[in-house]
Amino acid sequence: MRAIGGLLRWRRNPLRRRTDLVEAWVALVALLLMLAVAPLIGTLVGGAAQQTLQRSVREQHRARHLVTATVLRKLDRVPLDTDPETSSARDLRSRVLAEWTGPDGSAHREAAIAGLVSPQAGDRFAIWTDRQGRMVARPLDSAAATTHAVLAGVGAALLTAGVVECARRLIVWRMVRRRYARWDRAWEQAGPDWGRTGTGS
Structure with missing residues (x-):
């Protein structure tokens, strides 16, 4: 406006x-x-x-598959989670040794992060894997x-x-710079006596 x-x-x-x-x-x-x-x-x-x-x-939804893993045993906390003062969503997840069968039928056994507060042997949880059963990140949702x-x-x-x-x-x-430059030139042309009584007479 x-x-x-x-x-x-x-x-x-x-x-x-x-x-x-x-x-x-x-x-x-x-x-x-x-x-x-x-x-x-x-x-x-x-x-x-x-x-x-x-x-x-x-x-991602075509390439990644949700499979069910079984807890074999709970593992120690990772070193980054040792500070009891920090409280976050990670507190509700536990590091466990788990086993699962990939979509291609291959058997896998490795450390995983389970969304369980107090996991026990035999507990089940869901993880995302690729077609070969390797763990991958959750796919982006729409x-x-x-x-x-x-x-x-x-x-x-x-x-x-x-x-x-x-x-x-x-x-x-x-x-604005050009305008000021023109003003400077005009002042220079007027001379140092501009405005004095009797100038130019």
């Missing part, structure tokens, strides 16, 4: 300089770019991120992928608006 107000203010003002009008037009164009181009870029980036992430979700895509779109829109604003400020800064 300041850009439009500035443009209207300078349009018929007798004190208007050419640079004032250019500055108002630059502000108006920057505003229009922020309102039209930034959301468009955010939408395009968010849409592209959504397609890529949802494809990754589908691939809602999380959508959240990441939205954040990418919002970030792209804000970045675009920031770039436009930086460009506007740079253009105005250069215009």
Whole structure:
């Protein structure tokens, strides 16, 4: 709104300089770019991120399998978890020696993190594995992928608006520097006696 107000203010003002009008037009164009181009870029980036992430979700769900593991025995806490002062979601998970059968029928026995508060031998818990039965991270879920895509779109829109604003400020800064340089030249031409009584007589 300041850009439009500035443009209207300078349009018929007798004190208007050419640079004032250019500055108002630059502000108006920057505003229009922020309102039209930034959301468009955010939408395009968010849409592209959504397609890529949802494809990754589908691939991960095809490649990763939920299998049931059986606790053989509880293992000691990992060194990073020895501080009793730290309390987090890790407190509800225990490190155990477990065995499971992979989707391909292969048998596996190794250390795993079980979502059990007090695991005992014979307890069962779910883990994610690849086709060969090796443990892998939980696959990305669709809602999380959508959240990441939205954040990418919002970030792209804000970045675009920031770039436009930086460009506007740079253009105005250069215009102001040129204006000051012209003023300096005008003062030099006026000479050191400008304004004194009898100058030029």
